[in-house]
Amino acid sequence: MRYSQLLLPTLKETPADAEVVSHQLLLRAGFIRKITSGVYSYLPLGLAAIRNVERIVREEMNNAGAQEVLLPMVQPADLWQESGRWEKYGPELLRFKDRHGRESCLGPTHEEVITDLIRREVHSYRGLPLNLYQIQTKFRDEIRPRFGLMRGREFIMKDGYSFDADEEGANKAYETMHYAYHRVFQRCGLKFRAVEADTGSIGGNFSHEFMVLADTGEDTLVICKKCTYAANMEKATAMPPAAPATQAAPLPLEKKETPGKRKVEAVTEFLGITPKELVKTMVYLADGKPVAVLVRGDHEVQPVKLKNLLGAIEVEMADDKQVFDATGVPTGYLGPIGLKIRVVADREVALMKNFVVGGNEKNFHLLNVNLGRDFEVESVADLRMVTEEDRCPVCGAELNLTRGIEVGHIFKLGKNYSEALNAVFLDNQGQEQHFVMGCYGIGVSRTVAAAIEQNHDKDGIIFPLPIAPFQVIILNLSPNDEAITAAAEQLYNDFRGQGIDVLLDDRDERPGSKFKDADLIGIPFRLMVGKSFAKDGVVEIRRRATGETSALPLAEVVPALAAQIRTELTAAV
């Protein structure tokens, strides 16, 4: 491609509404443009990067034995009603009526459609296993789109679904996908980690997320410093608390005035105790109904764990007014004793003795409170966020908390969907069985953003070779010089002959602009034809990632560099 003919509108200045670096650079480098919140147009270079990720995904999926299909984006409501998700999925599902008044939606994911397809077409165990995938634009009406391609409402996703006759087959499919995902992200040149995850609205009972490690990530990961344990904060557990060796004797309950002391810090300071001796009472609304959650003073409630315990569709923290309406107590003085709403407790609380709680009365707390003697709870479970003080639940070593961007997620679905949609086949005994399913997603457009998030410097993007929109950029530094122009053109044609993606900067611009743009768009190899060619007949080669520069005679450039590119691309596999 010739730069002079390319739609590549680079910006000198960073657009004001872009906050994270990948968003800023995608805009500045002329890869994307926003049309409305969370919805972007992909310009030629942005699309090229996306196509490269797609190519890698296709190769790895096909190698893993999956088959590509393309499912409809517009889906009828009745399929979603059949699975129960028409109600459960919530406002993120964009719903509308067609001209006949039939309820429809834009597909945010395709479990229903694929299960419907398979139940119609596959009736025997002989047709199994099956693994089908597609790469398609998805629409999810996100509450808050943000960070450019990181969280769009419209985005490109690879979603795949496996169908097996039994658990064993399904587990194998899951492992195959796990391995394939490793290869995909490795080939994309990313530093990533697979972590245990909550299954969310997709459902299912076991899942891993593939996380690109980056400080701007929206997720917190809990990673063991010693063993292989790694989990998303939503799912992560700590080593269970040990019961204290000596049981403290229960002391008599005491009511104490704590005027104006609402926050944990204020109360503990006032009472001269540590937060570890206090239990806070947090009120959440689970599908609109209030539930009190007890956690130790220095711990935080993990809402996803709470949601799973309660089997709720949605839980959110109650605000001060909702708390007062539900309990008649102002926040800061809530406690479990005499509380009229449901109460659940974190497992850590169950081991505490003689602790402090709110008095359910303004300006009062209770001391020497004991679970069992003074109050009961509906259930005890792990309901809190892991902290850096915690120890690995597997090996007991220290834990690291770090940030990540979710680029892939794989689930064991079991029979959730096949039972809901009654998708069955006959096994070798002639018995009807429900398919055992798995589902596997990769955020393709997000992967490009994540790659930039992880690979950039002050001058712009530094693309990993396999996903770079062009592998080589040739700068003609003197377009008015015939010899230099002829050399640049020759390089351009020779690279194209070698099947290398090459961009020729043939613009009538000064060298400085060309250097800046080449750095900004992140092309791995930059070739410069200018002064040193006129003087010594050599072409300079500069590596974007390292800044290393070398020079070769014109005739040697294409063979040497083409070979190097091939070597590096195969080494990445």
Added chain:
RNA sequence: CGGGGCGUAGCGCAGCCUGGUUAGCGCGCCUGCCUUGGGAGCAGGAGGCCGCAGGUUCGAAUCCUGCCGCCCCGACCA
């Protein structure tokens, strides 16, 4: 949806508080000259429903009301 912020030329911004020339600056864009190894220089030029609608006023980018859009923090997720 709750909390915070912002809408003035393609991009980045000033002007608004305290209403009053022809709405301004840098970059970009067009023409010409000149220049060519890290976003040059000179000269000339184009480009604005000051987010939209209503109101106050002799007069509104500026004051008031309503609406729309966008960004950030939270719940959601590839």
